[in-house]
Amino acid sequence: MKPPRFEYHRPSSRDEVAALLAQHGDESKILAGGQSLVPMLNFRLAHPDHLVDINHLEGEASEPELGDRWVTFGPLVRHVAAERSLVVEEEVPLLFEALRFVAHPAIRTRGTIVGSIAHSDPAAEIPAVLTALGGEIVARSARGERTIHSDDCFVGPLINALKHDEWMEAVRFPRRAEGEGFAFEEFSRRSGDYALCGVAAAARPSGSGMNVTLAYLGVGVTPQTIEVSARPVSEYQHPSFFGELEGLVHAELRPYDDIHATGAYKRFLAVRLGVKAARRAVSMGEPA
């Protein structure tokens, strides 16, 4: 379990990163927190010729930044900074709640928010949160910058919409709006493990009721969403909502079997976790 040979680069600016990627493209990997990449290197599942270590970029923020519409995370904001951030707690409460399910404190000390999105693991929490909230990523290359909406970001397991010469410069989560409510639920075998199934719920006022976006993790090749159409808040608490969500889950989710759970079991969990998350999110929010 030693990594194969690679050339190590330590750029000090974002421009240098872009230049390195322009040169080495798909032969390279970005090293930020390294909590997924380093094990993959040691297993020799990843064997990049070039490793671009961005941990020494100069002038990078270590805290999330509060803007008019967004809370923006630069490439070196660690999970631990996010989970201790008052800005995140108040403005992106769904991310705040989900962070405590992300692995363990030692991992969160190194791992970055951008890295979690860039790794694009469909079983991870942060991509589901980004999807539920409709956030966006900033892709950077020597050619310039572009933003990608969360719906277009995740393409497959560990695959995202970035081109070979692009890297993820930032991730933006929308600030909480009036009346919105959120909840995160997951079930994992052990504390801190990848979940067998999890769900990020965002409830938004709509007419006199609320609609809910459920973004599931662990049940597909990318985060999977189910939209619950607008209805009065009381309907979420009604027993019939369970049956309705069960129908939606069965219609829309096609989870694969893995060693910890069959597709049938994951759907079973998706219904129960989804009901719980939707009800909690709605009760946190307030219809207009």
Added chain:
Amino acid sequence: MTTKMFGAPVQRNEDPRFLTGKGRYVDDFESGAYGAAFLRSDFGHAKILEIDVAAALALDGVYGVYTHADLEGVLSEPLPLLIPNPNLFAPRTQYALAKEEVCYVGEVVAMVVAKDRYIAEDAAGMIFVDYEPLPVASDLEGASQVGAPVAHSDMDDNVNGRVAEEKGDVDGAISAATHVFEWRFEIERAAAMPMETRGVVADYDTRTESLLMYDSTQAPTGVRGGLAQLFGLDPDNVHVVAPDVGGGFGMKVIQFYPEEVMVAWASRKLGHVVKWIEDRREDFVGSNHERGQVHHVKVGADDEGHILAMDVKFINDAGAYCSYGLIIPIVTAAQMQGPYKIKNFRYEFRNIFTNKVPTSPYRGAGRPQAVYVMERVMDRVAGELGIDRTEIRRRNFIGPDEFPYEVGVMWQDGGNVVYDSGDYEKGLDVLLEALDYPAFLADQKKAREEGRLLGLGIGCYVEGTGIGPYEGALIKILNDGSVTVAIAVGTQGQGHETVFAQIVSDELGVPVDRIKIVSGDTRRLGYGVGTFASRSAVVAGNAVLKAAQTVKRKAAEVASRSLEVSVEDLVFADGRVHVEGAPDVGVPLGQLAIISNPLRYAFGKDSEEAVLLAQRAYAGSDRPLPEGTSPGLEATEFFSPKAGVFAFGTHAAVVEIDRDTCNLKILRYVVHHDCGKVINPMIVDGQVQGGVAQGIGGAFYEKFEYDEEAQLTNATFMDFLIPYATEIPTLELHHTETPSPLNPLGIKGVGEAGTIPGAAVIANAVSDALGQPVDKMPLSPLILFEMMHPSLDG
């Protein structure tokens, strides 16, 4: 010293070292060593047609690439069969490097030694092996059938050994029984998974033809003996040191794993230090497993639930090789009757080769399977006959006045199983009182009315511990009055440095923290066996006691001459020897050490005083060292037990199964435990707590996912789930002390106790919660989901 240390919860001597990062493990030695890596088989079963090492050898920084063709003499033959047995009719042990056939994924095929481990791994990846795949014996039950694929192509089937025994008349008793039941029980593979993997650092000095090896092993003396023989060396030229070892649980006591001989061999060949540290992926497929068994049980009972007869047929998964012979199934068979009096008992087992990692004892060693089967039988018979689960156990217990109790079957040492002492009903009473059994029954009734799935599982066990042949201790009182004790057994964090010091402290009146225990270093003590089978405290502990008593006599004689009082009037206390009733008239132990070794060049005022005392001590003699004495205060003694000693206990778990997630939550875990006299209750509690964690891990979290080709598909800690502290409940622990009559300290082993009833307790608890039999282990949320919702296919 007036407070007795034996029995006191003394803080551990080793903790300051560990807590300040001063522990030393194999990888901490010889940073300049060459790095070794091993190429392992990717196939469960295949013929090796060709190996091409040219590309690997050509890589810069590679010093050697070895295959079986490079081995000569004894080393080219299969590795030793550690425990032969007349009933083991088809033993197979592996080669140090595979010869013509590989029989499991992970079997060592080639070795690379390079400047460092990185290059060694690069080179290992460049070795080309042409395999011809052979049919694979993957599933245990399948492999036991006639006509199954054979795990070894030179065999006609997969059975390597068979043992059967009967006491009483099983057929007669079953045909006369009012109730007869037949059940099948299965338990899957499990493994030790120590935090520190295996590792070897070998330093062969070609000038002096001597070898010093650091080995993360539980039995350095055996490794030393074998290597001396292998290399044709005087054993005094071979030393093996087991430094701090980060867990072993039985798995690190194989003589030999291929890497243990190959690293030493390569060091000799290259004349340089060579290091190999097993990585986690290698540990999954290269270090031994255990546990896999399938049982078919026939039980005869009367209306009151007395078990009149039991007929057990089982198969044991040996894996691809069987250097440990038949030990695991023998222990299973020998311990199955547990605390129960079963007049008619018959077993027959077959030991089955499969194309999987070889097996050898892992904490519990055959006992968890036995207890799981027996305790499921108890619960199932109770359920069938409508008898309370605690009552049926009481009715079948061996009584407290029936010891020594002849179990009537063979023990692992070839003798008969004889329980030395015990009081099983008292143990159950202690447990039930702590549990408040009537309150649980009321809670369960209420929970069921609310639709909640609450269950209780109980598991009773008897654990043979403290087997021979022997252990030793070399004790020295130093000039500063401190004491060192060398023992041959290694240590994996069990607290040896404290419990043995407690024994010595009571004998010599020296504080525990002034007593240093040195373990697992053949340079300090060459004779010994190893730390396994819950034997260190019992066997080495009693050797330590004997050595302390001998050195005490020696010190008393010197003191008697120095103080001119008779030996009977001396008291050992506070690091001194003084005259009884006159604490001021005495001499420090350190001074006695100086006196006993008549020096004339020691430092300090103590030494000057000692010289004067020595003149008086030897005044009556015609020479400085009187005839019949030896210099220094030291003694070596050995203890060899007459027979094993049998600890026992009962565990209970109260569990709830979540209807939304199908997850298991252990609400309470209550333990009654009896290991005879307790040396240090805090350490015993720790042993039991850790053991229970491993038991729960094996029952609900840890599961090897082998596919049909015997590929292990979850060889990482991401997919093979060892419970964290967050998953393990805090124990409620209760002790009784039923001393063993078979050793002076009255103690029994404790190392495996916590693990043994894990599968039984969880299986019984889940079965109780769901109202369905649980006869296949381990469990998982997925399995509970499928039990709770058999018709849900999505």
